[in-house]
Every structure is written in structure tokens, then in C-alpha cells.
Amino acid sequence: MLIDCKNVQKKYLSKTAVEDISIEIEKGKIYALLGPNGSGKTTWMKMVAGLSKPTSGYILFKGEPIGVKSKSKVAYMPTEPFYYNYMTVQDVGKYYQDFFADFDIQRYNSLIERMELNQKDKARNLSSGLAAKLKIAATLARKAELYMLDEPLNGIDIIAREKIITTILEGASEDASIIISSHLVDELEKVIDFAIFIKNGKVALQGEAERLREEKNASIVELYKSIYA
Numbered sequence: 001m002l003i004d005c006k007n008v009q010k011k012y013l014s015k016t017a018v019e020d021i022s023i024e025i026e027k028g029k030i031y032a033l034l035g036p037n038g039s040g041k042t043t044w045m046k047m048v049a050g051l052s053k054p055t056s057g058y059i060l061f062k063g064e065p066i067g068v069k070s071k072s073k074v075a076y077m078p079t080e081p082f083y084y085n086y087m088t089v090q091d092v093g094k095y096y097q098d099f100f101a102d103f104d105i106q107r108y109n110s111l112i113e114r115m116e117l118n119q120k121d122k123a124r125n126l127s128s129g130l131a132a133k134l135k136i137a138a139t140l141a142r143k144a145e146l147y148m149l150d151e152p153l154n155g156i157d158i159i160a161r162e163k164i165i166t167t168i169l170e171g172a173s174e175d176a177s178i179i180i181s182s183h184l185v186d187e188l189e190k191v192i193d194f195a196i197f198i199k200n201g202k203v204a205l206q207g208e209a210e211r212l213r214e215e216k217n218a219s220i221v222e223l224y225k226s227i228y229a
């Protein structure tokens, strides 16, 4: 098992962002982390990425606590951009290369080409769709064991979404696990192995997508509607 997360809670001074989450992430599988804004998805991913610590409960990466070792194997794409606006697409690649030992510049360059971005373009001049693609390319160019993408489809128009999803699945390292947080369920339904529904800081439902569809006699989209209606 890649990630073993047990009874994790995250409290801020006046707010409990994650109430009680237990999730197991298997190697080489694709997960949709579903839920409306404010349900706790980002808070949970940040804890798995090692950017914040649970108030209680634990998270293990391959049986060991989250730390330097796990951080070198987990590629996390936050919703906010992580590069500077004055940088060109090429600069972003170099910047990432300095940061992450597992960053593969050749893979980055081929993803950039695939995403129809130009190396010379400045980040500040990119449309929201192209900026979203740049973030995805930089994240996927790491040879990680787990990719966690927070809302990768935001800012991407409906026509381009399927292509982006295909690029994510093909661009990630083989045998890696992928967690995609989104509220755009339609686009994810076809490609995911597992679905995790988060509601008010708790797991409302989770399981293998195929099994959930059989057991509940409903699509993941229909389940989403019934859970959050």
C-alpha cells in the first residue's frame, strides 16, 4: 500500500477542516477525490504532501511517516501557481529542475509540446487554460510514485478536458498512483479505478468505481448528485 491514512483530523483555531478521514491508496491506481468546495480535499492533500500536519490520526507513505523521503516521491500540484509570473515556460522547467531531484526535463519538454505551450511564453501572458496546463506539465515531469493534482481541470474548457485527463494518465510515471481532486465528475468517471467522496471533512463513501456502480446500481455521477444534493 502506498498511502495509509487513519482517522486523520485537522483543526485550525476556529475551524475543523478535516474531521475524520481514513483512506488507503494502492500502488498504480487512479483515484478521484470528490467533493464540493470547502469539503476538506485540499487540506487532506496538503497533509499527504507533507505541507501540514494532522492534529490527530496518522498518514504513512509505504509504511513510514510523511517526511523527507515521502516528499521526494510525492508530486503535489496545488491550486495556486507555484512559479513567478515573470518566468517563461522554459524558466519554469529550470526552476523545477533545481527544486526536485526527480524532475525530468526531457519529459517536461515533451509535455510542453503536447500541451501546445511555447517555451518562450511568459507565465503572466498565459490564458487560464494554458496556465493550468503548465502547472500540470511541471508536476507530471517529476518521476514520482504518487501524483496529487488539486483541481487540474479548473480553467480548462470542456473540449480540452478529456485531452488533459489523457495526458495526465499517459504522462505520469508507470506504476504511479494518481489522485485527482475535482468536482467535475463526468470527465473523471471513465478513467478512475477508485472514487472517494468527501463531505464536511469526512469520507461519505469510497471504493472501487466498478464495485460502487454495481452495489449502488448508479454511476459515479449519479452517486455524486445523491451525496451532495
Ligand SMILES: Nc1ncnc2c1ncn2[C@@H]1O[C@H](COP(=O)(O)OP(=O)(O)OP(=O)(O)O)[C@@H](O)[C@H]1O
Binding pocket: 012, 013, 015, 016, 017, 018, 035, 036, 037, 038, 039, 040, 041, 042, 043, 044
Ligand atoms: N488555514 C486555514 N485556517 C482556517 N480554516 C481553514 C484553513 N484552511 C482551510 N480552512 C477551512 O477548512 C475547510 C476545508 O477547506 P479545504 O480547502 O480543504 O476544502 P476543499 O474541499 O479543498 O475545497 P476547495 O475546493 O474550495 O479548496 C474550509 O471551510 C476552509 O475554509
